[in-house]
Amino acid sequence: MKVIKTIPQMRDWSRQQNSNGFSIGFVPTMGYLHEGHLSLIREAKKHAQKIVVSIYVNPTQFAPGEDLDAYPRDFKRDEQLCAAEGVDAVFYPSNEEMYLPQHKTFVITEELATKLCGQSRPTHFRGVTTIVAKLFNIVQPQVAVFGQKDAQQAIIIRRMVEDLNFPVQIITAPIVREADGLAMSSRNKYLSIRERQEAVFINRSLELARKSFSSGIRDLEAIRAQMEALLQKNTSARIDYIEFTDAETLGRPMPQEAPVLLAVAAYFGKTRLIDNTILE
Amino acid sequence: MKVIKTIPQMRDWSRQQNSNGFSIGFVPTMGYLHEGHLSLIREAKKHAQKIVVSIYVNPTQFAPGEDLDAYPRDFKRDEQLCAAEGVDAVFYPSNEEMYLPQHKTFVITEELATKLCGQSRPTHFRGVTTIVAKLFNIVQPQVAVFGQKDAQQAIIIRRMVEDLNFPVQIITAPIVREADGLAMSSRNKYLSIRERQEAVFINRSLELARKSFSSGIRDLEAIRAQMEALLQKNTSARIDYIEFTDAETLGRPMPQEAPVLLAVAAYFGKTRLIDNTILE
Numbered sequence: 001m002k003v004i005k006t007i008p009q010m011r012d013w014s015r016q017q018n019s020n021g022f023s024i025g026f027v028p029t030m031g032y033l034h035e036g037h038l039s040l041i042r043e044a045k046k047h048a049q050k051i052v053v054s055i056y057v058n059p060t061q062f063a064p065g066e067d068l069d070a071y072p073r074d075f076k077r078d079e080q081l082c083a084a085e086g087v088d089a090v091f092y093p094s095n096e097e098m099y100l101p102q103h104k105t106f107v108i109t110e111e112l113a114t115k116l117c118g119q120s121r122p123t124h125f126r127g128v129t130t131i132v133a134k135l136f137n138i139v140q141p142q143v144a145v146f147g148q149k150d151a152q153q154a155i156i157i158r159r160m161v162e163d164l165n166f167p168v169q170i171i172t173a174p175i176v177r178e179a180d181g182l183a184m185s186s187r188n189k190y191l192s193i194r195e196r197q198e199a200v201f202i203n204r205s206l207e208l209a210r211k212s213f214s215s216g217i218r219d220l221e222a223i224r225a226q227m228e229a230l231l232q233k234n235t236s237a238r239i240d241y242i243e244f245t246d247a248e249t250l251g252r253p254m255p256q257e258a259p260v261l262l263a264v265a266a267y268f269g270k271t272r273l274i275d276n277t278i279l280e
Numbered sequence: 281m282k283v284i285k286t287i288p289q290m291r292d293w294s295r296q297q298n299s300n301g302f303s304i305g306f307v308p309t310m311g312y313l314h315e316g317h318l319s320l321i322r323e324a325k326k327h328a329q330k331i332v333v334s335i336y337v338n339p340t341q342f343a344p345g346e347d348l349d350a351y352p353r354d355f356k357r358d359e360q361l362c363a364a365e366g367v368d369a370v371f372y373p374s375n376e377e378m379y380l381p382q383h384k385t386f387v388i389t390e391e392l393a394t395k396l397c398g399q400s401r402p403t404h405f406r407g408v409t410t411i412v413a414k415l416f417n418i419v420q421p422q423v424a425v426f427g428q429k430d431a432q433q434a435i436i437i438r439r440m441v442e443d444l445n446f447p448v449q450i451i452t453a454p455i456v457r458e459a460d461g462l463a464m465s466s467r468n469k470y471l472s473i474r475e476r477q478e479a480v481f482i483n484r485s486l487e488l489a490r491k492s493f494s495s496g497i498r499d500l501e502a503i504r505a506q507m508e509a510l511l512q513k514n515t516s517a518r519i520d521y522i523e524f525t526d527a528e529t530l531g532r533p534m535p536q537e538a539p540v541l542l543a544v545a546a547y548f549g550k551t552r553l554i555d556n557t558i559l560e
Binding site: 007011100102103104105106107108109110111112129130133134137138140159160162163164165166167249 | 287291380383384386410413414417420439440443446
């Protein structure tokens with residue numbers, strides 16, 4: 001497995017693979033890999049012959065005061081995990097390689113980026129779309145895999161790829177959960193023992209919603225109230241949002257007609273966790 | 281010469297050329313071609329083996345009330361001119377092909393897009409960067425040629441390409457002028473006979489500035505005043521701006537140290553014309 005740190009070397013490697021007739025599958029990550037990331041790598045292998053994983057904690061998707069500096073990093077471990085999964089190349093650039101001092105260009109997705117997580121993180125998604133556009137232009141994959149855990153991100157990336165005509169097929173892979181149901185996240189590392197115990201109630205609140213929806217309830221406000229009550233009773237979490245949107249457009253949910261994205265964000269102490277499910 | 285109207289066909293054509301070992305040179309235009317455009321095509325031929333010209337009046341770079349509907353179009357003539365220049369493919373898509381109803385994604389270049397022409401056309405450059413990003417992803421050229429007439433556009437495109445890591449070499453080709461010095465522009469067609477006669481004074485004001493600069497004058501305000509006086513004496517034009525910026529960054533001009541972009545925009549009747557020169 002090659003570890004590539006510069007943009008020209010990454011480009012050359014990809015060009016070489018393509019000219020040898022190999023398709024490239026790409027999994028962009030911020031490192032500190034867990035089973036969720038590994039599931040994306042395995043999914044990518046189903047669709048492409050050579051796999052690139054990028055490991056880069058992208059500063060433009062963090063706002064001042066967020067956890068950019070604290071974000072967990074362990075490149076040696078990530079490298080071993082990638083090698084064990086049969087990854088062909090890890091792209092591991094520095095900040096200096098990725099952002100010039102004179103950088104001015106951002107990719108925006110208008111109101112898609114202001115909903116859900118965009119309310120409390122107004123510059124987050126423009127950072128995400130910008131770095132993904134950059135990485136697509138550097139790695140030039142035919143296929144890229146994103147996790148459904150970041151549901152809004154997946155919707156936004158699909159929109160960007162279609163709108164800007166990137167020649168990349170986007171695949172969204174299911175959420176991977178711990179044994180007790182907590183969605184895997186590099187940020188779970190921040191949780192105290194008690195917060196970790198409480199955090200399982202995010203998924204339980206989603207399960208409760210799915211159960212209510214399956215039983216025929218279409219009053220989304222009633223479902224939200226049930227979820228809030230469950231979280232308030234069992235945790236000290238501060239709910240950032242519990243929202244229902246159209247699962248493809250992030251627009252107004254139409255539970256009688258189209259799949260609904262139910263997304264939750266909540267703070268356990270200082271740690272903000274997200275999770276979601278599709279109601280259909 | 282092939283005329284291609286759909287994105288998948290354009291992609292296939294480019295892929296075919298590349299896999300046959302041919303490099304692609306690209307000249308994006310809004311059609312109604314003149315000698316300025318043809319000079320870009322000739323420049324592109326020096327750098328690439330196959331030439332694509334796009335002809336598309338991009339709606340997102342026009343604001344409401346601007347001249348989108350009036351913008352001159354003559355595809356048959358453009359097609360003949362391209363064929364005569366040895367262009368290999370003309371990409372001529374419809375609006376429906378280029379912008380989906382659910383389009384949300386734009387490429388922005390922050391304050392670069394708010395200076396000079398961005399003051400009177402605040403959404404213009406995000407339309408330009410967005411369509412150029414789309415066209416680059418569709419045509420996948422190795423080289424693209426832009427005209428120095430749109431100096432701010434050329435600077436912004438270079439910034440975008442570097443910031444988003446597009447694998448495209450950008451070439452800027454010199455301004456082509458009519459015999460009397462007026463910079464060629466599809467919008468010159470809008471001018472009345474009298475406006476056409478007056479419009480030559482834009483270039484004369486730039487010549488005056490170059491002469492003053494060559495003679496050692498570094499007081500840019502004094503140069504601006506000379507230009508304004510010349511235009512006011514000889515035309516009924518309304519000056520939109522006469523501005524001096526750094527020729528690479530659009531930042532503060534440093535006439536003692538670095539090339540200065542001197543850019544002019546003025547209205548002759550309803551027609552807004554732009555022109556520029558480099559002082560060094």
